[in-house]
Amino acid sequence: MSENKILQELLFYSGLHKTSPDIAHVEIHGNKVLGANLVEGLIVKSESFSEGVNIKIEVVKEIKNPVRFCFGLIPENGIQKINIDTVIKENASAEFFATCTFPNAKNIQHIMNANIIIEKNASLKYFERHIHGPEGGVLIVPVTEVFVKENARYSTEFELIKGAAGVIKLDYKAKVERHGIVDMKARIFGRLKDKIYIKESAHLKGENSVGVLTSHIALKDEANAIVENEIIADAAFARGHVDCKEIVQGKAVARAVPIVQVNNPKAHVTHEAAIGSVDSKQLETLLSRGLSEDEAVDLIINGLLK
Amino acid sequence: MSILELKNLTLVKDGKILLSNINIEIWAGYVHAIVGPNGAGKSTLANTIMGLHGYRNFVGDILFEGKSIKNLSIDERARLGITMVFQEPARFEGLAVDDFILAGVKEKKENLIDEALLKVGLDPLKYRKRAVDKTLSGGERKRIEIASIYAMKPKLVFLDEPDSGVDIDSVKFIFEIIKDFKKQGTTVILVTHSPEVLKQSDHAFLICAGKLICKGEVDKMFDYFTGKCAPCNHVGNPEIEDGKTI
Numbered sequence: 001m002s003e004n005k006i007l008q009e010l011l012f013y014s015g016l017h018k019t020s021p022d023i024a025h026v027e028i029h030g031n032k033v034l035g036a037n038l039v040e041g042l043i044v045k046s047e048s049f050s051e052g053v054n055i056k057i058e059v060v061k062e063i064k065n066p067v068r069f070c071f072g073l074i075p076e077n078g079i080q081k082i083n084i085d086t087v088i089k090e091n092a093s094a095e096f097f098a099t100c101t102f103p104n105a106k107n108i109q110h111i112m113n114a115n116i117i118i119e120k121n122a123s124l125k126y127f128e129r130h131i132h133g134p135e136g137g138v139l140i141v142p143v144t145e146v147f148v149k150e151n152a153r154y155s156t157e158f159e160l161i162k163g164a165a166g167v168i169k170l171d172y173k174a175k176v177e178r179h180g181i182v183d184m185k186a187r188i189f190g191r192l193k194d195k196i197y198i199k200e201s202a203h204l205k206g207e208n209s210v211g212v213l214t215s216h217i218a219l220k221d222e223a224n225a226i227v228e229n230e231i232i233a234d235a236a237f238a239r240g241h242v243d244c245k246e247i248v249q250g251k252a253v254a255r256a257v258p259i260v261q262v263n264n265p266k267a268h269v270t271h272e273a274a275i276g277s278v279d280s281k282q283l284e285t286l287l288s289r290g291l292s293e294d295e296a297v298d299l300i301i302n303g304l305l306k
Numbered sequence: 307m308s309i310l311e312l313k314n315l316t317l318v319k320d321g322k323i324l325l326s327n328i329n330i331e332i333w334a335g336y337v338h339a340i341v342g343p344n345g346a347g348k349s350t351l352a353n354t355i356m357g358l359h360g361y362r363n364f365v366g367d368i369l370f371e372g373k374s375i376k377n378l379s380i381d382e383r384a385r386l387g388i389t390m391v392f393q394e395p396a397r398f399e400g401l402a403v404d405d406f407i408l409a410g411v412k413e414k415k416e417n418l419i420d421e422a423l424l425k426v427g428l429d430p431l432k433y434r435k436r437a438v439d440k441t442l443s444g445g446e447r448k449r450i451e452i453a454s455i456y457a458m459k460p461k462l463v464f465l466d467e468p469d470s471g472v473d474i475d476s477v478k479f480i481f482e483i484i485k486d487f488k489k490q491g492t493t494v495i496l497v498t499h500s501p502e503v504l505k506q507s508d509h510a511f512l513i514c515a516g517k518l519i520c521k522g523e524v525d526k527m528f529d530y531f532t533g534k535c536a537p538c539n540h541v542g543n544p545e546i547e548d549g550k551t552i
C-alpha cells in the first residue's frame with residue numbers, strides 16, 4: 001500500500017479527513033510521520049526509530065482549534081511505540097484530540113509513553129479515541145506522567161468503545177500543585193476475552209488542588225477488568241473524588257479497587273464504586289422492539305459509556 | 307380473523323393465581339381495550355403475551371396468527387410483529403431519542419423520527435438529541451415510547467396505560483395516534499383503567515382478580531366505571547361466570 005493510501009485510510013477510520021489550514025494535525029503510521037500541519041504557538045519535533053517515533057511538543061500560547069493526532073497501524077501485525085514529551089508553557093493552553101486506529105489488528109502492540117508538564121496557569125485538554133477491529137489482537141500500553149503546576153489544569157479522556165479492546169494496561173499518574181486541577185476519565189467497552197487493567201492516580205500535593213478520577217467500564221462475553229484508581233491528598237483543602245462504574249454481562253468479571261489516602265486533616269477525598277449488570281427493564285424494552293440480546297446490550301452500554 | 311388467541315391461560319406465581327383460565331380472541335385490525343381495577347391483572351396479561359421475564363411459566367397457550375408463541379423469546383415474538391409500551395417506560399442513560407426511535411425500525415429512514423415525534427406532539431428539534439433518561443418526565447417518556455412503536459409499524463401492540471403521566475393537553479395526541487395505528491393496519495390493545503381511553507376502542511374486555519368477567523361493546527362496558535363495578539358488584543372478588551358477553 002502506498003503511503004498516501006495508508007494516510008487516507010487512517011484519516012478515514014478516525015473520521016478526521018476534513019481539515020483546514022488553521023487546524024493543526026500530525027499523522028503517524030507505525031514509525032513514519034505521514035503528514036503534519038502546525039499552527040502558530042505549537043512546536044512539534046519528531047524523530048523516528050525502528051519501532052516508533054519520539055515526539056517533542058511545546059505549546060507557547062493559546063491554540064484555538066483542537067490539535068489532531070492520528071496514530072495507528074493499518075496492517076494486521078506490527079508495533080508502534082510513541083514517546084511524547086509535552087510542555088504547555090505558562091499561560092498557554094491547548095486541546096489535543098488523538099485517535100489510535102488499528103482496524104485490522106491480529107497481533108499489534110501500541111506502546112505510548114507520555115511525559116507532560118503543564119506550567120503555571122496553563123491548561124491541556126487531551127482526548128484519546130481508540131478504534132479497533134472486531135477481534136481484539138491489540139496490546140495497548142498507555143503510560144502517562146503529568147505534572148500539573150500551580151493553577152494549571154489537565155483533563156484527559158481515554159475512549160475505547162468501537163471494536164474489541166484486546167489487552168489494555170493503562171497507567172496514568174498526575175502530581176498536582178496548589179490550585180491545580182486534574183480530571184482523568186476512561187470509558188472502555190470490553191468484549192470477548194479482552195483484558196483491561198486501569199490505574200489512574202492523582203497525588204494532590206498543593207493546597208486547594210483538585211483531582212477527579214473516573215472509570216466507566218462495560219464488559220461482556222469473557223472480558224475481564226481491574227480498576228485501581230488512587231488519590232493521595234497531602235495538602236490542606238485538597239479535594240478529590242474517585243468514581244468507578246462497571247457493568248458486567250455474560251461471563252465477564254470486574255474488580256474495582258478505589259484507593260484514597262489523606263495525609264492532611266483539612267483535605268477531603270471521596271470515592272464510589274458500583275458494579276452491576278444491564279437493567280432488565282431496559283433490556284426487555286429493546287427486546288420487545290425485536291433487537292437481539294446482543295444488539296440490545298450494545299445499545300444500552302454505548303449509551304451508558306457516553 | 308383473530309390475530310391473537312388466548313387458550314385457557316392461567317398464570318400462578320408464588321402460590322397466587324394472577325391469571326385464571328382466560329380465553330380471549332383478538333380480532334385483527336381493531337382497537338381493543340382491556341379494562342379493570344388496579345391489580346386486576348391487566349399488565350400481567352400484556353407482559354405474559356410479550357413473554358417478559360417472570361411471566362413465562364403459564365398454563366394454556368397463546369396463538370399469534372394461528373401459531374403457538376409459547377416457546378418463543380421476547381425478541382422472537384417482537385420479530386413476528388408483537389410489541390408493547392410498558393406501563394412504566396424504562397430510562398436509558400446516554401441513549402438519544404432518535405437512536406431509541408429507530409432501534410426497532412427495520413428500514414431506518416431519518417424522516418420517520420420526525421413523523422413519529424410530531425404524532426405524539428413532541429417537537430423533533432427539541433427532543434431528537436435528548437437522552438431517554440431521567441431528564442424527561444414520565445409523560446414525555448411515555449410519548450416517546452409510543453412514537454418509537456409507531457415508527458416500527460407492528461402487527462399487534464399493547465399500550466399499557468397509554469395516558470398515564472401524560473398531561474391533559476397532550477392526551478389528544480395519544481388518542482389520535484391510536485387511530486393512526488388502526489389506519490396503518492396495526493391491531494391495538496389498550497390496557498387501561500381510564501374511561502377516556504376506553505372510549506377510543508372498538509371492543510372491550512373487563513377483567514378482575516385475574517378473571518375475564520365479560521367482553522363486548524364499549525358502551526355497555528361503561529357501567530363498570532359508574533362506580534357500581536357492574537356487572538358483578540364485587541370489586542376484587544368477582545362472582546360472575548367467566549367471559550360473559552354483553
Ligand SMILES: Nc1ncnc2c1ncn2[C@@H]1O[C@H](COP(=O)(O)OP(=O)(O)O)[C@@H](O)[C@H]1O
Binds near residue numbers: 345346347351
Ligand atoms: N411478576 C409478578 N410477581 C408476583 N406478582 C405479580 C407480578 N406481576 C404482577 N403481580 C401481581 O398481580 C396482580 C395484578 O397486577 P397487574 O397486572 O400489574 O395489575 P393491573 O391490572 O393494575 O395492571 C397484583 O396483585 C400484582 O401484585
Ligand SMILES: [Mg+2]
Binds near residue numbers: 348349350393466
Ligand atoms: Mg397495570
